[in-house]
Amino acid sequence: MEKILVVDDEKDIADLIEVYLQNENYTVFKFYIAEDALRCIETQNLDLAILDIMLPGTDGFAICQKIREKHIYPVIMLTAKDAEVDKINGLTLGADDYVTKPFKPLELMARVKAQLRRYKKFSNNDGSPATNPLLQYENLELDTASYECRLNGKPVALTPTEFSILRILLENIGTVVSVEDLFKGVWKDEYYSKNSSTITVHIRHIREKLHDTGEKPLYIKTVWGFGYKI
Template identity: 45%
Template sequence: MDKYNILVVDDDREIVSAIAIYLENEGMHVVKAYDGLEALEAVAQGNIHLIVMDIMMPKLDGMKATMRLREENNIPIILLSAKSEDTDKILGLNMGADDYITKPFNPLELIARVKSQLRRYVKLGTLPQEQPDEEILRSGGLVMDCRSKTVTVDGEPVKLTPIELKITELLLRNQNRVFSIDEIYERVWNEPSFAPENTVAVHIRRIREKIEINPKDPKYLKVVWGIGYKIEKL
């Protein structure tokens, strides 16, 4: 792929212009939008590979836009906000965002996070594995096709975000092995873990809501209290 198309969404045009300069200097093509509705239109019209989007915007805010996008699309979404409280980060992740950056941000950090998300989106399945690559992974009725990056449960398709796919693939490739929160974060996010508990827990909960009949009594994705998570071999 020669050039990535990055959608930058913020009602502050100066911020959009500044982010565009950083991304274009890295060889990326930037599509600009100034509210959530324009973001939805841009995604519908073009081949967007990643979205950087502010939360507080007119017409349709970043949280609601993320929810709308997640109904049909798995494009990585990085949310921007002046708020730094954990509750806001968790809410953004619950809405379907893949990452969260607090304003003001370091341009180098933004670029690093964009590149990290693009690597996962374009090259899902590149994380180190203990077992040889397999094209079809299954545990009972839970099946992942690693070629098409699709997941089904009892034959019914399940839509997972790129991060959710990475976590599910990691656990499916290593069934019955318990992964700690730190290890999941480092293996999936490809960076050292710094207080990753909330981030990992939110994604685990979202996966359960999608693959389990009763998320409170999971059949596949199990917690091993005080240690971590696993997918059982069924």
């Protein structure tokens, strides 16, 4: 039974999310304030977090940042605003996805399941063999069997979302992969959005971790108007 953290100061919303998660047989740790959630992060082995951005005192961004200091499990941000800056801020701090209030509970459950599937696969718990276990380009290696990334022989810490994006690009070396295909390849067809900021922010994170942020990147190249390619 996966353990899921839920943090929202709106009691009705937190309680509703809890009910839907429990109906899916997840173990729920529900809190209305950030301080209680931060203690839970330190004491529980969680599998996913759902964080409201607007909290009294410490906000959801700070909680997300705290999680990313030690953990790679998925983080879904809840925002009452459909503001691009909130989404980008959350992704920049390491969130994997965001849901805008008001939301449909079943849509949130679909996103939770999608994130947990990828996290389980990333953690190598599904037991499925990789068809092409080692993907390589120049000094970059992605081991899809052990879910490890190495650059110049040194490990690179990627989140499951970053790993999935890089894997798709390495599986298509020399071919431009559109933002839409990347989005659908990572999140499947459940909630594709024409908004490309999600992929853009994750690509920036990957480039930073590969020390590949110059004007002429060695690994991930932007093909303006089309997408990205290795």
